[in-house]
Structures are given as C-alpha cells and as structure tokens.
Amino acid sequence: IIVEHVKTFFVQNKQQFLRGKTVLISAGPTREKIDPVRYLSNYSSGKMGYAIAEVAQHLGANVILISGPVSLEVPVGVQIIRVESAEEMYEAVLQYFDEADIVIKSAAVSDYRPKKILQQKMKKQSQELVIELERTVDILAELGKRKKAQFLIGFAAETNHVEEYAKQKLQSKNADMIVANNVMQEGAGFGTDTNIVTFYKANNEKKQFPKLTKHEVAYEILKEAYEAKKGE
C-alpha cells in the first residue's frame, strides 16, 4: 500500500515521469547453502526493493524485479525473477542490465559463501566447527564496469561509519548514487516500513532525509534517477 499522499500525487498529476523507461531492481537477501539443510543469509526483508518496484510501476516504468527469497507480494504489473544465491542474483541482473535505464541494487547480497557445499546434511559430532567462506562476486562493482547509459544506484546498509563507507562504495563501484542508512537506527532497520536515508551522489551532492515510509524513500530515489537521466 502506497501512502495516501504519494498515491494522490500520482493520480492528480498523472505524472508518470518514468513512462518508457526500464527500471531494474534487485531486492531481498540471498541464501548461501552450507549443506542441503543449512544456509547463510541476512535480515533483509525486501520491503525497500519491493516498494521501489511498486512506485516505479505507478510512475509508468517497465519494471524488472530480481528478488531473493522473501515473503512479500509482487506488485501488480511488475516482472519478477526469483533467485536464491549471490551467483544466481548476479546472472539474473547481468541478463537484464543492458536493457535497463535505471538500475537499483537494493538486494542485500551475501558477501561470502561456504567454500564447499556439503552434499549430505552435516552431522553434529564435534563441540566446535569451522565454516570456511570465500567471497562472492561483487555485483555492484561488475555493473559499474559494464555501465553505459544506465543510472546505477547502490545501497549501503551499515551499522557504523555510514558516511565513510557510503562514499567509498560510491567511488570504488563506479555508482551514480548510494542510498545509505544505519540499520542500528530506530526506524531504519530491517523489516520496518520506514527508512532514514542519505543520498551520496557522484557529483559530491549529499541529500539527507528524515524518517520516511519506504514508499516515500522509493519515490525520492526514482525522482533523483529521473532528474539525472533527464539532463542527458
């Protein structure tokens, strides 16, 4: 459900400013298998990404949503591609990247995965156990390298040094904008319907927002991308 005043805004202004644009959004967590039963994951609920998909669709865009395992309803009119692991997420995002005008990587992709996936369920024998992990592919960095006309937006969900990490990410990944939040802050964490974000842009602009609903944040993100694309 889109907050009432955002909805009213769309309807009254018929401002479908993303008509004709393709918006590629990744959302939710990924799961990295340890054995057939166990996995590594994270607390992303997918709500931020699904809100962006819903608002982008209302704004007239052709929306492709690549989603990790979440329990959310897919917004009407949105093309959904479901994935589980970081590797599957990477392949799906690459497949649609070239046709996208705006790419919003809101998924919380696992940075690490088990080096070996056990074929049988691990039995609990020892008191202690060690899982060896290796890095997964850095999807945002890969997209940054392949970027042509796409406006590329990444997220930085941090628990500390938020600004420092966000600026680092913006530059090292060749992104056009980073949406940063501190997940330890009340109203900005996982699973909530609100978020408290700051935009860091490649032109050094910084925009700070108060606590907004995730649909309002979605609107601000899409407006930002639209303004940037318009100037081209």
Added chain:
Amino acid sequence: IIVEHVKTFFVQNKQQFLRGKTVLISAGPTREKIDPVRYLSNYSSGKMGYAIAEVAQHLGANVILISGPVSLEVPVGVQIIRVESAEEMYEAVLQYFDEADIVIKSAAVSDYRPKKILQQKMKKQSQELVIELERTVDILAELGKRKKAQFLIGFAAETNHVEEYAKQKLQSKNADMIVANNVMQEGAGFGTDTNIVTFYKANNEKKQFPKLTKHEVAYEILKEAYEAKKGE
C-alpha cells in the same frame, strides 16, 4: 486449510479426542546471528509444525506453538510464542514443558551457532573468512531427561542413513517416538505441503506411511500420541 476429508472426519465424528490435553509444539527454523546483519539458518518452512498445531486444535487440544521465524498464519485458537535463536527456543519450550501432555518438537533448531556475535557489521576485507561455531543446547535431549508423563516426539529430517539416525535419536534422546523423513525425497522436502514419514517408537514399532499431506501426517502423529497416552 485442512484437507477436506480430514475436516469432514472431525466434523462428522465430533471426535475431539484431545479435549483436555495440552499439546506443546515447536516449529520452524531458528536463526543464529553472526553480526547485526547476517545469520545462519535452515530451510524449515514451519509447515509441518503449523499443520500439527492446527489439527491438534481441531481435535480439541489446548495448543501452545513455539515458533521460529516463518511466514505462516497462526491457526485460530492456538497460543503462539515467537522466538528466534536456539537458546530462545530452549527457554520457551522449557517454560511450557511441565504442563504439556504431548510434546512435539518439529522445529529445525540450529545445531551450531557462531562463537562470537559481532557487534558491528563485518566488512568484506579478505578473500577468505572463517566462522567459528559452537554447539547449541540439545533441546530434545534435555526434554528427554526432564520427561515425566509427557509423550515426547522428535523429528529426524535427514538426507541419508535415515533409519539409522532416527533409531539413534530415539534412544539417545529418550524420546517416545521419532518422525523421520528424507528431505532429499520428492514430496518430503522443505516448504512442500506433503511429507513421506516413518514413525519409530520406543517399543520398537515402526510405521511407514505413503506420501500424505502435512495435515494428514499431523493427524497420524496426534492419533499415535493419543493412543499411547490412553494406555497409561
């Protein structure tokens, strides 16, 4: 939704054979935090435990459902206690154990948890990483030790050596019955609405079932517990 013929059976026979009994059920996975963002978990959907709760309630029982994080609706009339970690699951189960007549441990509790929970989100620095794990408390074994009149049922979701592991579990945990299934078998895995189970009982009885809906399996489990309690 209870399958039609099971429902009809309840209604026509008004056979509320669990009236006056308290049934304690654990369901779903647990999550073990690695840092504020990441966790270890497993593929349990909670469907088997929630089906048992629903059927037990229809059979007239006072039902207490202790549930890990799942996205299922709580059956009407069922008392729900939500937990996240193995430790929280243990504490909640213990709290209600003494008042229960039948205890069904269908939750897939993490066997291991990270030795340390990081207070800040772990940054991806190195190419490789090791997570050190330690054993969580063995809830079924603890309940086996404390057992008085309770009929104690455990689950063995295995990928291999199913019978061997189930019999081992039955004995080493002092359970009255183990419900075993091979999660690699089609129709018996995680997230499905069916299950293919075998009951292993303390009196050496073994009962094998064909593919049934989880609600039908729930009914068979509860009937078994009722018959055993009746004989006392």
